[in-house]
Amino acid sequence: MPASAGNLDEIRQLTEKECRLTPQRGAILQALLEMEDRHPTAEEVYQVARRNWPSLGLATVYRALDMFAGLGVLYRLDAGDGRIRYEINDGPHQHLICLGCGRIFEIREPLELEGLLKSKYSDFEVTYSSIRFFGYCQDCRLKKQR
Amino acid sequence: MPASAGNLDEIRQLTEKECRLTPQRGAILQALLEMEDRHPTAEEVYQVARRNWPSLGLATVYRALDMFAGLGVLYRLDAGDGRIRYEINDGPHQHLICLGCGRIFEIREPLELEGLLKSKYSDFEVTYSSIRFFGYCQDCRLKKQR
């Protein structure tokens, strides 16, 4: 799903309710939209966002990413490699993380897990869930066989 | 489920097949068993294991935890707080992670997710999966209401 201008506007509106959308934050959002399917790290967001705002500081990126995650605009994703990755929150989905090449694949399988949980563990209020499958993608499986 | 001697022996046997069970590694395993339900970080394992082997070094703990995870004796758990946590691998289960107090609750809900995946995404070979639910436990929900 590619980024759309409408998408960005929605996020702008959402963001402006709570805090200022400075040019720095705009550049960071745009970078995230450009890299929507790439699950970038903070450093990667920083590199891309600097193309539009060269004086940007890395600390500003971290602060903005924290803020966006707090607003629910972003999700944090941990692929197990020691760095936090970020993705635009465009609905629930799951990740396939390849232990060979590190690539992250997205799948969207409707799962009624939270409903199941709510009925069984009603004293825990689920805000969001994370489902990750670790393993080997087709490319890496072929490489292993050789 | 409390630690049992049988449990430790099983792990010892499993471990000795592949590498030496040194006193350092024994102390680390025992610490993990003592903290079985606490999902300790490497630093926490280090502190507890040092009670039984005071000269233990932190690097040794990291190396042993890596090895045990590689052998499948341990699972790594990321609770989203920037530190890797470890737990004895005693079968598939899921985690409820409280965003208020940081406590981690375990649930064991049989889910046939991997079978579902295998049928739908047959070109990705799943080694293991991680399902985490983030939210607020009952204690923290009550605190929020006040």
Added chain:
DNA sequence: ATCAGTGCAAAAGTTTTGCACCTAT
């Protein structure tokens, strides 16, 4: 004799924080 394993210290890497400055309101 060899080789895996260890402890210490240093290094590496990511993320956070302190602080002075800036900029909208």
Added chain:
DNA sequence: ATAGGTGCAAAACTTTTGCACTGAT
């Protein structure tokens, strides 16, 4: 004037690595 936001540098933290040493086989 004030409060929020920024950039830079330093700090904090977790994890990894280099190296000399040890101890078992």
